[in-house]
Amino acid sequence: GAVVSQHPSRVICKSGTSVKIECRSLDFQATTMFWYRQFPKQSLMLMATSNEGSKATYEQGVEKDKFLINHASLTLSTLTVTSAHPEDSSFYICSATDASTGETQYFGPGTRLLVL
């Protein structure tokens, strides 16, 4: 089946630093990847849609300069949390749509970010 990986799985950083999270589709090509944020015991909230070779589309209320997204290839998208603050601490999950089938989103295992 389609596999999506994320790296790192957990990261702890100091306030003010930037953190990069990678999302890779391992056995399929993903023209579109999605980034979600999930607070404890809450649902997933879509942050942005990442399309290979073009700028990401951000949801209302998500700061594009704060959450930089790069979709450099058909198998890799990165989310960089710039100048992280404690309120950015959260679970970040990416998903990818298989370009050949299109319907189902396959999710990565998530990255837990803790900003001290």
Added chain:
Amino acid sequence: SQQGEEDPQALSIQEGENATMNCSYKTSINNLQWYRQNSGRGLVHLILIRSNEREKHSGRLRVTLDTSKKSSSLLITASRAADTASYFCATDAATDKLIFGTGTRLQVFP
């Protein structure tokens, strides 16, 4: 908010019992999907039901969809302790974006 609602928010049952979770959504959809999430993990896709389908089965899972009521239900039959997880519905409204419901936390006691 376009986010869907799920009920119950939490459900506790004994192994062997059936678990039913309901999802309501707000807009017209192309399809509705159910996902499972174990604590602190990513999401696992369970089943997709299209807007022109009314019922779908996959193993111990049965999903129904009522587009006139904008609602769906997920039934897990003969539950097992390993079914303990959070379950989310997500709707796709032809934009490729998924809108997730609030989730149901299921606890199955051995």
